[in-house]
Amino acid sequence: MHRKKLLIVGGGNLCLQILQVLAPRNQFEFHVASRDLEKATRMCNLIRLAALQQNVAIQIHSHEMDLRESCINRNAEMLLKIRPDIIINCASLQSWRVITQLPAERFAALDQAQLGPWLPMHLAPAYALMRAVKQACPKSLVVNAAFPDAVNPILYKVGMAPDVGIGNIANLVPATRSAIAHLTDCLPTQVCAKLIGHHYFSHSAPRHGLPPQQLDASFNLTYWIDGEERTDGHTAEAIFGSVAREFSRLGGVDGQYLTAMSAVTVLENLYADHEVRVHAPGPHGLPGGYPVKVGMGKVLLDLPYGVTREEAIKVNEAGQRLDGISLIRADGTAVFGEAQMQVMQRELNFAMAEMRVCDSAAWAEELGSKYRAYADASHHTNSHHAGVAAHDAGYRAFAC
Template sequence: MEKKKLLIVGGGDLCLQILKILAPRDAFIFYVASRDLEKVVRSCNLIQLSCLQLGTYCTIYPVAMDLSEGNVEENSMAISRIRPDVILNCASLQSWRAITQLPGALYQALDQAQFGPWLPMHLAPAYELMRAVRHSGAKAVVVNSAFPDAVNVVLDKVGMAPATGIGNVANLVPATRMAIARLALCSPQMVQVRLIAQHYFSHYVPRGGLPPVANYSLNYRVNGVECTGEFDEALIFNLVRTHFRRMGGIDGQFLTATSAVSVIEKLFCEDEVLTHAPGPGGLPGGYPVSVGMGGVRLSLPYCLTRTEAIAINQRGQRQDGIAEIRADGRVLFEFEQMAIMETLLGYSVSRMDLKDVHEYAAELGRRYHAFVKSIGKQGSARHGLYPA
């Protein structure tokens, strides 16, 4: 079978971690795109040389691509030249890790604003990429890693939704399986989970267990037998928080990379595989999905309708600071979370039109830079402001 072409946009740490897994398997022809061409050339060389060190070989090409506003034509031409089968977006204006590198008390305070207010930083480059994909006429399957729980929803409103996201809910499932297996006294390989949850829930549980207000749905089988409800769910998620607590930050991003691989590697398999992903088909939050035969589709438990699953994640979306995403792509933000951003950063937005996303992203970036400087840190780069 002819190898598929995988274009990864955004040459940061997540891209490298995914390549470290996939490249030695030599399953794709790889293209890595970034506006920092010198850096991406060195990254591609690193991967190719490392494969040779392992006794294998991969085909990998660096590509110049700038997802700033106004580069749709150039980006479209690059996509048309490559003709990728899969495009993975890893580009963001600010890494989710940025605030984790602040002094502890400041991080805890800013983290209470949740992830929703940071939406412009992830939506802006994804919007430019999807505009270029549409302009190119490419039929590639697009997978988005940048806050797909909300970004994919906004883009769906204007007919440009990626096929799916990766990470978030998917990152919570392995520990949930391990916890259920511990309670059931069996191997985690015997446990099958179907979890519906938005980013807020998957962010909260590893740090605090089951939230006081918990919007999610958990169904599970053990050795093929339906066992949902057999174990206390607060206990299950407390085990995730304690016994199966894992490394976070840049080290923990390896789990997100494996989530991406579980989707990308199975996309064109003849047999579908059950996994989890956020934002499939532009839906809010995360779901169990079947991946294969060139696409991604929902694989909900029989006891839950599509409408019910979406409603669960829309409630979780509000906990994450996004009140509503309207049919025209306009985003309304929750007052409580945005008030924290205003107190700490001097940044406050009640609503945002998609056409203005670059303006809001630039303003938020300026405010965060000023905040970092005000607490005596040396430059924004040290705090995780990563360009596409």
């Protein structure tokens, strides 16, 4: 049996969760690339041995890859040796989850900046990877997991867009189908939904439902029950209110299981011999998230009837502004929202009005340094306060 070669770049938790699902199915020849070769090798051995628990013998290989500017040619040489059919980028200089480990008060303050200002942490490694890909294996299909709603359209402007992303809008669709089924008194499998929206919306709706603040323009939902369109059957407030209440779920590291399943759905079907309907961010370098069809080595938009490509882009650009990126210029320069960047200035003493693609690594280095100092100071202050509280009151719990 000929298996496609799947290269996962970035040996973190998302890589592990994807492999935990895919490996026992044994549909790929697996390759894992990470800057920490020893850790990647141990992960590959874990996955190999776990698959053998189910009497499945898989092919899995580890490689060293450093996504810095100085390593692009070396990475290209490695890609030439592997010749992957599919590459999924899970690499980031700082995961979105990191700030959730701050003391609760500091996290709440910094979280107001949204994800947009953290763009350099996701763009810099993706830009380095795509330059190696274009040099060594331009026909490989590339799937990006690192803030694809913004990274993919920026890289598109410089001719280096991944083919599609995973997660984000895709993660909201199962809960949306479940909420519609709950309100209609039917099974979720009877509900088909097409949802258009940026990361901002897919992050906000599961936590807060549909607050009145500017969100109506930042999503588009069409749905069917047993093949009959019923989009006007329930209000968006009722649907996303149910998402936040009845279908509230674990987040953080545990919540990445949902993202991993989104990745699996895309990866398993990219070379299917028929088209499979899924949701994904950043298809063909478009901003935000869309319903798409994957299969036969292609990714196609799958918009609902009556919604044009331009209208869908406009919806996602509205969400993009709420996420802290006011504009992506024709040359790929990202212009950041003033309100969101003011939060970064206040909390981290970090200011970045706009960013060219070629400057992303330098901005990422500065942002990472400022955040580490902030986190160290926050945890030191929190530890001191915890000690005082324990002395005065015997016990106090701090949520992080």
